[in-house]
Amino acid sequence: MSDSDKVNNPRFLIVQVIDKRADEVAVANDLSETEQLIDTFGGIVIDKFIQRREHPDPNFYIGAGKVDELKEVCKAEKIDVVVINGQVKSSQLFRIEKELWAVSTKIMVWDRIDLILNIFDQHASTTESKLQIKLARATHMGPRIYGLGKTELSRQGGGVGTRGKGETNIEFERRQIKIDQQKIKQELKKLLKQKHSRLKKRNELGIGPVALVGYTSAGKTTLFNALTGKEKEMNKGLFTTLDTVVGKLKTPVFDQPILVSDTIGFINNLPPVLIDSFKSTLLESLEAKLLLHVVDANDPFILEKIAVVEDILSGLGARQPMILVLNKVDLLDEAKQDSLKEQVNEFFEKNNEEADKSNLRSIQFVSAKSGFNLDGLKEEIVGFFEEKR
Numbered sequence: 284m285s286d287s288d289k290v291n292n293p294r295f296l297i298v299q300v301i302d303k304r305a306d307e308v309a310v311a312n313d314l315s316e317t318e319q320l321i322d323t324f325g326g327i328v329i330d331k332f333i334q335r336r337e338h339p340d341p342n343f344y345i346g347a348g349k350v351d352e353l354k355e356v357c358k359a360e361k362i363d364v365v366v367i368n369g370q371v372k373s374s375q376l377f378r379i380e381k382e383l384w385a386v387s388t389k390i391m392v393w394d395r396i397d398l399i400l401n402i403f404d405q406h407a408s409t410t411e412s413k414l415q416i417k418l419a420r421a422t423h424m425g426p427r428i429y430g431l432g433k434t435e436l437s438r439q440g441g442g443v444g445t446r447g448k449g450e451t452n453i454e455f456e457r458r459q460i461k462i463d464q465q466k467i468k469q470e471l472k473k474l475l476k477q478k479h480s481r482l483k484k485r486n487e488l489g490i491g492p493v494a495l496v497g498y499t500s501a502g503k504t505t506l507f508n509a510l511t512g513k514e515k516e517m518n519k520g521l522f523t524t525l526d527t528v529v530g531k532l533k534t535p536v537f538d539q540p541i542l543v544s545d546t547i548g549f550i551n552n553l554p555p556v557l558i559d560s561f562k563s564t565l566l567e568s569l570e571a572k573l574l575l576h577v578v579d580a581n582d583p584f585i586l587e588k589i590a591v592v593e594d595i596l597s598g599l600g601a602r603q604p605m606i607l608v609l610n611k612v613d614l615l616d617e618a619k620q621d622s623l624k625e626q627v628n629e630f631f632e633k634n635n636e637e638a639d640k641s642n643l644r645s646i647q648f649v650s651a652k653s654g655f656n657l658d659g660l661k662e663e664i665v666g667f668f669e670e671k672r
């Protein structure tokens with residue numbers, strides 16, 4: 284259980300370093316996504332701390348002077364968690380946290396990955412996803428996982444980067460982490476083997492499977508419910524779904540149902556440790572015959588998000604035929620639909636030139652909520668499997 288669970292509605296401070304050449308709009312979007320993540324976690328964003336600098340500081344990521352300011356804000360605002368929104372080294376996070384001991388030893392300093400891991404922790408319900416998070420956490424946090432430095436022992440010794448008693452402690456903890464990781468990996472391997480045979484048996488009972496994939500909050504679970512008649516939880520927050528669930532889509536054409544799976548959503552800068560740990564959860568998508576890439580058609584960053592998902596999928600080797608589902612069309616006017624379709628087509632033409640092969644079958648505008656064009660989508664799915672017969 285993480286430290287964060289001990290605090291109700293923790294008070295967050297976001298720290299963002301902006302590179303002078305950074306794209307302002309992209310930075311604003313990234314920041315707002317981090318705010319949404321904090322909201323999903325159940326935290327309150329009290330303040331944002333934005334710093335423009337040429338390069339991150341090697342010691343503290345933010346400059347040493349800024350650390351003093353940070354202390355003051357943390358004290359005045361009774362901050363529980365500081366989130367550094369960027370590519371921060373574990374040692375930098377630790378150094379900032381150590382500086383903040385002057386204010387309180389309870390303050391935690393996280394990067395975006397820690398934040399995502401803590402959200403995942405709240406949503407994990409199966410042995411498998413719990414183990415996957417444990418593994419990702421061990422890999423990402425390193426010695427920070429033991430609350431290193433919070434013990435008198437390492438405080439006497441100094442902690443990261445200094446010699447003495449503390450270092451022996453760190454070495455010991457590093458070794459322990461490796462042993463823990465090995466154990467978790469073995470357990471996961473066992474679970475994966477069982478899952479493989481379960482999947483194989485299950486897939487014989489139906490047609491498909493079809494896997495829903497897409498950016499977090501695109502509406503995958505809502506669409507899954509609409510297609511299969513299930514009632515899985517959907518939520519405004521990000522990462523509502525962590526474990527893969529399979530449902531049945533019954534059609535008048537086939538005797539057997541078409542199997543549909545709903546899985547974890549993707550996000551920009553999804554840490555490789557998470558992709559790696561969640562590979563077996565994503566197995567359904569990898570083994571699917573057909574992918575439905577679900578997209579929020581109203582998202583101002585729609586193309587960027589499509590690109591993130593396509594990148595992750597091709598990184599995983601998932602290049603199956605795909606239907607692009609532009610969801611939430613109930614919120615979109617018709618003129619916008621046309622221009623959007625054009626943009627998306629252009630994107631895939633360019634993308635597929637690079638991939639040397641197109642896996643995009645069609646683009647469907649739907650509303651999982653109102654039911655708009657779900658029949659059209661079902662026809663497309665059925666059409667695909669009819670061709671395969």
Ligand SMILES: Nc1nc2c(ncn2[C@@H]2O[C@H](COP(=O)(O)OP(=O)(O)OP(=O)(O)O)[C@@H](O)[C@H]2O)c(=O)[nH]1
Pocket residue numbers: 497498499500501502503504505506516517518519520521522523524525546547548549610611612613614649650651652653
């Ligand atoms: N207006 C509108 N809202 C929708 C539609 N489909 C989904 N939503 C809303 O979008 C939000 C996210 O929906 P989910 O189905 O949980 O999204 P998801 O892709 O499963 O998200 P994660 O599991 O967190 O990755 C919820 O508030 C839904 O009610 C739609 O067709 N129209």
Ligand SMILES: [Mg+2]
Pocket residue numbers: 503504505517523524546
């Ligand atoms: Mg979901």
